[in-house]
Amino acid sequence: MTDAFDTDLFAQRLSNVETSAIRELFKVLGKPGIISFGGGFPDPNSFDVAGVAQAAQQALNDHPVAALQYGATEGYEPLREQLCALMANKDAAVKPDELIVTTGSQQALDLIGKTLINPGDKVIVEGPTFLATIQCFRLYGAELITVPVDDNGVDVEALEALIAQHKPKFVYLIPTYGNPSGATLSLERRKRLLDVAVQTRTLVVEDDPYGDLYFDKAPPPSLLALSATVPGSRNWLVHASSLSKNLSPGLRIGWMVAPKPLLDKAAMCKQFSDANTSSFAQVTAAVYLSSGRLGPALQAMRAIYAKRALCMCDALQRELGDAISFVKPLGGLFVWAKLTGAHGASTDSGALAKRAIEEGVAFVPGAPFFATHPDTTALRLSFASMNEEQIEAGVRKLKKALLG
Ligand SMILES: Cc1ncc(COP(=O)(O)O)c(C=O)c1O
Numbered sequence: 001m002t003d004a005f006d007t008d009l010f011a012q013r014l015s016n017v018e019t020s021a022i023r024e025l026f027k028v029l030g031k032p033g034i035i036s037f038g039g040g041f042p043d044p045n046s047f048d049v050a051g052v053a054q055a056a057q058q059a060l061n062d063h064p065v066a067a068l069q070y071g072a073t074e075g076y077e078p079l080r081e082q083l084c085a086l087m088a089n090k091d092a093a094v095k096p097d098e099l100i101v102t103t104g105s106q107q108a109l110d111l112i113g114k115t116l117i118n119p120g121d122k123v124i125v126e127g128p129t130f131l132a133t134i135q136c137f138r139l140y141g142a143e144l145i146t147v148p149v150d151d152n153g154v155d156v157e158a159l160e161a162l163i164a165q166h167k168p169k170f171v172y173l174i175p176t177y178g179n180p181s182g183a184t185l186s187l188e189r190r191k192r193l194l195d196v197a198v199q200t201r202t203l204v205v206e207d208d209p210y211g212d213l214y215f216d217k218a219p220p221p222s223l224l225a226l227s228a229t230v231p232g233s234r235n236w237l238v239h240a241s242s243l244s245k246n247l248s249p250g251l252r253i254g255w256m257v258a259p260k261p262l263l264d265k266a267a268m269c270k271q272f273s274d275a276n277t278s279s280f281a282q283v284t285a286a287v288y289l290s291s292g293r294l295g296p297a298l299q300a301m302r303a304i305y306a307k308r309a310l311c312m313c314d315a316l317q318r319e320l321g322d323a324i325s326f327v328k329p330l331g332g333l334f335v336w337a338k339l340t341g342a343h344g345a346s347t348d349s350g351a352l353a354k355r356a357i358e359e360g361v362a363f364v365p366g367a368p369f370f371a372t373h374p375d376t377t378a379l380r381l382s383f384a385s386m387n388e389e390q391i392e393a394g395v396r397k398l399k400k401a402l403l404g
Helices: 012-016 023-029 049-062 064-068 077-089 104-116 131-139 156-166 187-200 223-229 260-274 279-291 294-323 349-359 388-403
Strands: 099-103 122-127 143-150 170-173 203-207 237-242 253-257 324-326 334-339 378-382
Touching: 012 131, 049 064, 049 279, 064 279, 077 099, 077 253, 077 279, 099 104, 099 260, 104 131, 104 170, 104 203, 104 237, 104 253, 104 260, 122 131, 122 156, 131 143, 143 156, 156 187, 187 203, 187 223, 203 223, 223 237, 253 260, 253 279, 294 324, 294 334, 294 388, 349 378, 349 388
Parallel strands: 122 143, 122 170, 170 203, 203 237
Antiparallel strands: 099 253, 237 253, 324 334, 334 378
16 A cells, blocks of 8 residues: 555655656557657567567577576676677777676666766756656756757857856766757767867766667767767767667667776676676677678668658648747657747647647657756657658647647
């Protein structure tokens, strides 16, 4: 009986975090008949089920002990090598002992919080940013400072000023196809950012789960790849990534690259947390990656998402016209839009979300993605898991909810 539980027992740090304002919304996403632009899930039809099944079988046949036994906290060596090969394909030179495997990149973020944040420490995040990061860093007592994002990603000049003003413990960014902003940091800004990190001796955390999901052309190199061109910057850089969006979130395979002293402490904390990321998932992922199937699977995935993104942008323009504004994403899973108030329509995306659910379409209002200064006109629309017909029908429902 939850009523009887003495809530005074809870640790004080829990009072830093509210239950997610959008959790209620997530409950309706799975309801039959609802067209969901809500979740950040990959398209389930894009999973390479046959390839993963083959890899899992081979993991058990060829590496039964590695797959079923406890493993090294830092990760299964052949997987670490495969992850380095993945990064090398994107021009980032990383050695296996410069990364640890984590249980999703979410765990990498948690380990960063655990190893770096003292209560009251300042951390700069983008406005908007990934909701779970806001919650996780707040749990460790961080005071979050927001830096604005425009069509070219984070405003690096504003960031520089905030760094000078607040001397943050670190800066957390999603430079490529941000969640929820969809924005991508330009090459010029990336280089400037690394210079700033070195000059101001500020640690930058690059969260990069979406970089593989481009539509037409590859995004600029990651901060990790570019760090080779900016002397000293690798010492001020943490890179987190994941197989969740390009292969399967169910595997829960992520990783983090960090300067050695930080990586060692993160590995120590991980030991207390889950001892090791599922050995079975790690061996399966290593076998899968060595099979060479990821490339073709990704090509197919990119083509599907590119079509859906285009379909959603066209439908939004056609149906909602100037009542909504957005920048067409170049990759990732999201359209980040704003209600303009044209034709007397509402600018309150929270109220719209409720009306939209009554019409049978769900999306996530933008306000909770801001650590400070919420933009209540913003909304995040995911095009990833609905087909084109559903996307068009969903946008028509959205129109009904907004314009009647
Ligand atoms: C920006 C960002 N970082 C991290 C994650 C966590 O992903 P995972 O733990 O599945 O790797 C997500 C998931 O949606 C995300 O959008």
